[in-house]
Amino acid sequence: MKKDEKTNKGIDRRKFLQGAALGLAGIALPLDKADASFWEAFFQKHFREMNEVEINKVISRLEREYEAKYNKAIKVGHEKAMPGVLFGYGLDLSRCIGCRRCVYGCVEENNQSLDPQIHWITVLRFKKGEKWVDLENAEKYYNPDKVPQDEYFYMPVQCQQCENPPCVRACPTQATWKDPDGIVVVDYNWCIGCRYCMAACPYGARRFNWGKPNRPVEKINPNTHYLGNRPRYKGVVEKCTFCVQRVRHEPGRYPACVEACPVGARKFGNLLDPNSEIRYLIQHKRVFRLKEDLNTNPKFYYFFAYGK
Amino acid sequence: MVQTIRNFFIALRQIAVGDKRYYVWVAFLSFLMLLGASAYIGQLNRGLIITAMRDQVSWGLYISNFTFLVGVAAAAVLLVIPAYLYHFKPIKEIVLFGELLAISAISMCILFIMVDMGQPLRVWHILPVIGAMNFPASLLAWDVVVLNGYLAINTCIAFYVLYRLSIGKDYKMSVIGPLIILSIPWAVSIHTVTAFLYNGLPARPFWNASILAPRFLASAFCSGPALMIVLFQIIRKLSEVEIDNKAIFKIAELIAYAMGINLFLLGAEVFKEFYSGSIHSEPIKYLYFGLHGHNNLVPWTWFATVLNISAFFLFLFPKTRENFTTLNMACAAVITGVYIEKGMGLIIPGFIPDTLGEIYEYTPTMQEILVTVGIWATGALLYTFLLKLAIPVYTGKLRFFSKAQAVAAHDIMSRRMVSVLPDTPVDDLAKLLVSKHLSDAAVVDDTNKLIGTVSETDIISLEVGQSTGKKTSDIMTPPTAVIAEDTRIQELGKVLADRKMNHLFVINKDSQPVGMISASDILKALENIRQE
Numbered sequence: 001m002k003k004d005e006k007t008n009k010g011i012d013r014r015k016f017l018q019g020a021a022l023g024l025a026g027i028a029l030p031l032d033k034a035d036a037s038f039w040e041a042f043f044q045k046h047f048r049e050m051n052e053v054e055i056n057k058v059i060s061r062l063e064r065e066y067e068a069k070y071n072k073a074i075k076v077g078h079e080k081a082m083p084g085v086l087f088g089y090g091l092d093l094s095r096c097i098g099c100r101r102c103v104y105g106c107v108e109e110n111n112q113s114l115d116p117q118i119h120w121i122t123v124l125r126f127k128k129g130e131k132w133v134d135l136e137n138a139e140k141y142y143n144p145d146k147v148p149q150d151e152y153f154y155m156p157v158q159c160q161q162c163e164n165p166p167c168v169r170a171c172p173t174q175a176t177w178k179d180p181d182g183i184v185v186v187d188y189n190w191c192i193g194c195r196y197c198m199a200a201c202p203y204g205a206r207r208f209n210w211g212k213p214n215r216p217v218e219k220i221n222p223n224t225h226y227l228g229n230r231p232r233y234k235g236v237v238e239k240c241t242f243c244v245q246r247v248r249h250e251p252g253r254y255p256a257c258v259e260a261c262p263v264g265a266r267k268f269g270n271l272l273d274p275n276s277e278i279r280y281l282i283q284h285k286r287v288f289r290l291k292e293d294l295n296t297n298p299k300f301y302y303f304f305a306y307g308k
Numbered sequence: 309m310v311q312t313i314r315n316f317f318i319a320l321r322q323i324a325v326g327d328k329r330y331y332v333w334v335a336f337l338s339f340l341m342l343l344g345a346s347a348y349i350g351q352l353n354r355g356l357i358i359t360a361m362r363d364q365v366s367w368g369l370y371i372s373n374f375t376f377l378v379g380v381a382a383a384a385v386l387l388v389i390p391a392y393l394y395h396f397k398p399i400k401e402i403v404l405f406g407e408l409l410a411i412s413a414i415s416m417c418i419l420f421i422m423v424d425m426g427q428p429l430r431v432w433h434i435l436p437v438i439g440a441m442n443f444p445a446s447l448l449a450w451d452v453v454v455l456n457g458y459l460a461i462n463t464c465i466a467f468y469v470l471y472r473l474s475i476g477k478d479y480k481m482s483v484i485g486p487l488i489i490l491s492i493p494w495a496v497s498i499h500t501v502t503a504f505l506y507n508g509l510p511a512r513p514f515w516n517a518s519i520l521a522p523r524f525l526a527s528a529f530c531s532g533p534a535l536m537i538v539l540f541q542i543i544r545k546l547s548e549v550e551i552d553n554k555a556i557f558k559i560a561e562l563i564a565y566a567m568g569i570n571l572f573l574l575g576a577e578v579f580k581e582f583y584s585g586s587i588h589s590e591p592i593k594y595l596y597f598g599l600h601g602h603n604n605l606v607p608w609t610w611f612a613t614v615l616n617i618s619a620f621f622l623f624l625f626p627k628t629r630e631n632f633t634t635l636n637m638a639c640a641a642v643i644t645g646v647y648i649e650k651g652m653g654l655i656i657p658g659f660i661p662d663t664l665g666e667i668y669e670y671t672p673t674m675q676e677i678l679v680t681v682g683i684w685a686t687g688a689l690l691y692t693f694l695l696k697l698a699i700p701v702y703t704g705k706l707r708f709f710s711k712a713q714a715v716a717a718h719d720i721m722s723r724r725m726v727s728v729l730p731d732t733p734v735d736d737l738a739k740l741l742v743s744k745h746l747s748d749a750a751v752v753d754d755t756n757k758l759i760g761t762v763s764e765t766d767i768i769s770l771e772v773g774q775s776t777g778k779k780t781s782d783i784m785t786p787p788t789a790v791i792a793e794d795t796r797i798q799e800l801g802k803v804l805a806d807r808k809m810n811h812l813f814v815i816n817k818d819s820q821p822v823g824m825i826s827a828s829d830i831l832k833a834l835e836n837i838r839q840e
């Protein structure tokens with residue numbers, strides 16, 4: 001009996017030591033891969049709590065890290081929202097042909113992971129003659145030889161940049177917020193990856209880095225923004241930012257999806273400028289917003305420029 | 309400090325040393341934990357991509373288990389309420405084990421949240437002050453507050469009670485009474501806030517029903533107590549703890565009512581969803597009948613429904629509820645039924661169809677299941693350790709080292725005494741005793757060793773005049789009323805009572821008398837300890 005007990009304890013202890021060793025290895029892993037900047041990154045403050053000096057320090061560290069990783073200079077901007085600007089978006093459903101060029105234009109610009117594949121824009125296909133904008137019967141994975149098809153219409157969906165964003169309210173760490181120009185952004189260095197924002201978003205606009213984001217060096221867009229298209233990490237949430245790196249850096253420049261659209265279905269501008277194209281179409285076209293009943297107040301307007 | 313360290317080792321030893329069955333059980337749980345840990349290390353390396361969760365169904369098995377366990381933890385109050393407020397004694401005696409279960413369940417909840425996080429090292433971002441807690445806007449921030457608060461309250465109550473018992477004292481209601489009162493609304497709050505976590509999302513119509521919080525509470529009051537009934541039977545079988553059948557049957561009766569309410573609330577929800585038939589009822593259609601040919605959850609849902617309804621009847625009738633075979637069947641049915649209904653049955657349909665109408669069927673991967681099993685094993689091991697420590701304390705077998713126990717004869721003895729040599733004349737001895745107001749004297753040899761004692765009665769028993777010329781050695785008695793100076797206070801009383809004496813001489817290790825101790829000295833010391 002005594003002997004049995006002893007062998008038993010022996011096994012137990014061995015198992016325990018194995019477990020401890022494995023556990024330590026697990027803890028050591030992130031340390032192992034990172035250089036001295038690991039702890040600097042670990043103790044990095046919330047973006048909005050840093051002053052200009054601290055932000056610049058963080059950004060130069062990030063640029064060093066990215067350069068070491070991609071062997072290519074990557075500029076990380078942190079342009080703030082411009083006063084008097086509130087970005088709005090228009091999408092002409094009567095023009096959209098469902099070609100998904102916006103989807104891939106976005107991916108080219110915003111450094112999403114290619115494997116696993118992340119898209120910020122989803123294009124939905126609806127059968128004509130059935131319930132109108134019936135999401136329950138929308139198709140996401142349509143794959144015909146040619147678009148547009150006569151019997152379908154298409155509706156791209158991306159972050160609606162709500163004025164009353166449920167995702168921001170949900171985030172337990174304030175890692176996502178709405179900037180004064182109306183863009184909802186994410187601090188990829190503050191997000192804990194709990195995905196409560198994804199549960200809260202009524203538009204399926206948020207994406208999670210389930211695995212390590214992979215993108216070949218030659219496909220990296222080096223013009224980035226801290227809150228936008230800079231390379232992301234495993235385990236954080238990301239989303240459309242109306243190409244914050246473009247629209248704040250060069251006022252007047254369009255987001256990539258607007259530029260990519262071959263039929264001019266996508267409109268973008270300043271909602272506070274009474275002469276902007278977006279204001280014109282809101283006033284003169286039949287516009288609607290997705291899921292108005294939820295009172296999220298999106299700044300993403302769908303409209304029909306002409307009937308058909 | 310020394311005392312604390314010493315007690316820590318007493319506790320450690322109590323946990324580390326057990327019989328063969330205990331080691332086998334601990335080894336088994338450790339093995340499962342190891343499996344879970346290795347799967348989790350894989351997840352840390354490769355990311356949550358090793359799970360079946362994706363953007364469409366962004367929460368899965370981990371959050372399902374979390375939700376179920378919050379209910380188990382909350383259910384500890386079901387025991388606290390009758391025990392303390394109505395002084396229902398049979399239950400009062402087992403509340404401690406319920407609270408230890410709550411501690412284990414909350415710890416598992418926290419682990420399930422941790423493994424679900426994409427960036428677990430950043431968990432401190434959620435804290436106030438050092439992080440950026442989004443309080444009060446985010447319900448998840450609320451959940452962090454209430455869950456940790458609940459863990460703290462239950463830990464305080466359980467450990468205070470255990471501590472008092474371990475030093476041989478009863479716990480004071482004036483100390484834990486307010487905490488116990490606080491724990492009741494707090495337990496309701498942990499499950500309410502967890503329900504609000506889902507309930508408050510208009511993006512998810514399946515969860516966006518105000519009946520969710522009451523449903524959560526009702527189902528928690530089924531599964532938690534059912535688990536406790538099973539555990540109490542195991543505890544009763546494996547230890548000397550006596551758990552009254554009355555307590556078990558009373559809990560079973562309470563489950564019947566809770567299950568009745570739970571089924572009613574569920575029925576109300578099912579009616580509203582199916583009768584109104586809006587597009588918001590797609591998730592519940594998916595849950596009960598499947599949607600567009602996708603029906604992974606359907607058999608599970610009906611299985612849970614059948615289990616819950618049959619358990620309700622088993623708990624309802626005194627005949628089946630007070631028969632241990634049917635009672636245990638009912639408990640197993642309720643635990644399984646609620647685990648399905650409130651776990652995967654609640655979380656997954658929230659995401660199916662997703663907000664853009666896509667159906668992604670979620671079936672957890674093996675790694676996900678292993679991590680989950682590992683966390684359950686961790687919780688079971690924690691509960692095992694807590695019980696291993698609590699049961700002997702509760703039954704009085706394990707006592708911690710305390711000040712009360714440390715009090716010894718030399719601490720409370722009186723140093724006023726007389727010692728005389730054996731050739732001292734009795735007349736001189738009498739004079740000495742009178743002048744010192746003492747009734748006894750120690751008789752020592754020339755090395756000051758105690759060789760006998762003399763009392764007043766020994767002297768007065770001599771007839772008047774006969775004392776002249778007699779020496780102490782003629783009337784002294786051998787030293788029986790003697791005790792070592794390091795004798796503990798608990799033994800002193802016994803010695804006095806056994807020997808029917810009023811006084812004892814205290815000697816040091818060289819047998820030299822150093823003082824005297826009386827019954828009133830002991831009484832005074834005991835009173836002092838009690839007041840401390």
